[in-house]
Amino acid sequence: xxxxxxxxxxxxxxxxxxxxxxxxxxxxxxxxxxxxxxxxxxxxxxxxxxxxxxxxxxxxxxxxxxxxxxxxxxxxxxxxxxxxxxxxxxxxxxxxxxxxxxxxxxxxxxxxxxxxxxxxxxxxxxxxxxxxxxxxxxxxxxxxxxxxxxxxxxxxxxxxxxxxxxxxxxxxxxxxxxxxxxxxxxxxxxxxxxxxxxxxxxxxxxxxxxxxxxxxxxxxxxxxxxxxxxxxxxxxxxxxxxxxxxxxxxxxxxxxxxxxxxxxxxxxxxxxxxxxxxxx
Amino acid sequence: xxxxxxxxxxxxxxxxxxxxxxxxxxxxxxxxxxxxxxxxxxxxxxxxxxxxxxxxxxxxxxxxxxxxxxxxxxxxxxxxxxxxxxxxxxxxxxxxxxxxxxxxxxxxxxxxxxxxxxxxxxxxxxxxxxxxxxxxxxxxxxxxxxxxxxxxxxxxxxxxxxxxxxxxxxxxxxxxxxxxxxxxxxxxxxx
Numbered sequence: 378x379x380x381x382x383x384x385x386x387x388x389x390x391x392x393x394x395x396x397x398x399x400x401x402x403x404x405x406x407x408x409x410x411x412x413x414x415x416x417x418x419x420x421x422x423x424x425x426x427x428x429x430x431x432x433x434x435x436x437x438x439x440x441x442x443x444x445x446x447x448x449x450x451x452x453x454x455x456x457x458x459x460x461x462x463x464x465x466x467x468x469x470x471x472x473x474x475x476x477x478x479x480x481x482x483x484x485x486x487x488x489x490x491x492x493x494x495x496x497x498x499x500x501x502x503x504x505x506x507x508x509x510x511x512x513x514x515x516x517x518x519x520x521x522x523x524x525x526x527x528x529x530x531x532x533x534x535x536x537x538x539x540x541x542x543x544x545x546x547x548x549x550x551x552x553x554x555x556x557x558x559x560x561x562x563x564x565x566x567x568x569x570x571x572x573x574x575x576x577x578x579x580x581x582x583x584x585x586x587x588x589x590x591x592x593x594x595x596x597x598x599x600x601x602x603x604x605x606x607x608x609x610x611x612x613x614x615x616x617x618x619x620x621x622x623x624x625x626x627x628x629x630x631x632x633x634x635x636x637x638x639x640x641x642x643x644x645x646x647x648x649x650x651x652x653x654x655x656x657x
Numbered sequence: 658x659x660x661x662x663x664x665x666x667x668x669x670x671x672x673x674x675x676x677x678x679x680x681x682x683x684x685x686x687x688x689x690x691x692x693x694x695x696x697x698x699x700x701x702x703x704x705x706x707x708x709x710x711x712x713x714x715x716x717x718x719x720x721x722x723x724x725x726x727x728x729x730x731x732x733x734x735x736x737x738x739x740x741x742x743x744x745x746x747x748x749x750x751x752x753x754x755x756x757x758x759x760x761x762x763x764x765x766x767x768x769x770x771x772x773x774x775x776x777x778x779x780x781x782x783x784x785x786x787x788x789x790x791x792x793x794x795x796x797x798x799x800x801x802x803x804x805x806x807x808x809x810x811x812x813x814x815x816x817x818x819x820x821x822x823x824x825x826x827x828x829x830x831x832x833x834x835x836x837x838x839x840x841x842x843x844x845x846x847x848x
Contacts, residue, residue, distance in 0.1 A: 628751075
């Protein structure tokens with residue numbers, strides 16, 4: 378008997394809840410409070426490109442087959458990033474944040490949800506050019522082991538370099554972007570010196586806790602994938618990590634305005650979403 | 658069937674088309690409208706402001722996790738996909754481009770279909786690529802109502818032609834008639 382699409386939709390919503398529950402209980406990855414539209418779309422795409430008939434079948438396969446679970450995790454994670462994404466953000470960092478950071482003898486910066494690392498290295502370049510890199514410890518974290526490995530390697534496709542060069546300049550770059558990489562075949566290998574003070578580590582914003590006290594948290598275009606409750610929870614985690622007077626840099630469409638920590642911060646720039654934790 | 662939401666996708670020539678459609682929608686229109694217009698990733702929210710100034714309904718750029726209100730047109734921001742949640746809030750995403758586009762029409766159409774099912778109207782307007790056709794098919798499969806702009810009237814006929822080929826929509830209409838259809842008594846569920 379052919380069910381109508383609305384009935385199927387209702388069944389699929391139940392199946393998705395069960396799948397996310399199973400994924401969490403079997404493997405510890407918690408997508409239950411991710412944007413449901415995002416999760417559903419990814420799961421339905423995976424289903425459509427598989428031989429499986431239903432999400433329930435997919436759940437069974439995921440529970441028993443570790444490799445299948447890993448491909449599902451790749452489907453659900455968000456790994457789109459680029460160097461100097463939103464150049465205005467980096468210009469503002471130079472203008473408003475760096476002068477304050479310069480007043481500290483030693484700095485810690487946390488890039489949370491760093492994916493393949495392009496934005497971490499962008500930030501590292503800014504710190505170098507501003508003479509701060511040598512006294513900075515950068516933590517770059519993501520829950521996805523594969524992307525952390527890519528980030529650690531710091532080797533990117535040469536195809537993107539033209540775009541990155543333009544963005545580097547728009548972001549207020551002081552030298553030539555080609556100073557920072559070595560072109561080899563179709564790859565751009567970032568300079569080893571950029572990595573010296575970066576620690577790459579697995580950390581899951583949803584299930585793990587604070588691990589350091591930091592002067593700045595950068596977490597761009599990650600919170601939009603979460604529902605309001607989870608956004609609130611993760612912002613609390615950032616707040617617990619930040620020293621008083623520390624900075625929080627979010628994506629251009631993200632805000633702390635509707636969260637419980639809003640009153641503890643001032644907004645440095647409403648467009649680029651850089652917030653400063655109040656001293657008192 | 659009475660519909661609760663309208664989703665519009667447009668690309669090349671779309672701003673002109675939207676300028677002929679949105680200002681004709683009366684204040685208090687009892688449905689929410691989602692608009693995905695392909696736009697340069699570096700542009701600001703000019704389009705939303707421009708259309709808002711000319712419209713009787715509220716036109717704004719969509720915010721992440723914003724609650725959907727009727728009588729409002731939400732524009733997908735440049736360089737973000739717009740997703741409709743089933744709890745009737747909005748989400749943004751920076752996922753890969755789809756059909757070379759971010760925002761992509763397909764992703765908004767698909768997620769709006771999940772959320773509104775058979776109570777959704779999908780409209781494909783002028784454009785020079787094929788984004789939106791697959792999403793419109795999803796809307797039709799979920800029981801929604803599908804309209805495509807008459808290709809001969811469109812500034813660029815590729816997108817409407819592809820949507821017509823793939824979907825066989827309920828109606829193929831000129832912009833004026835398309836607005837008349839939306840305003841037909843009983844077509845949209847009264848508030």
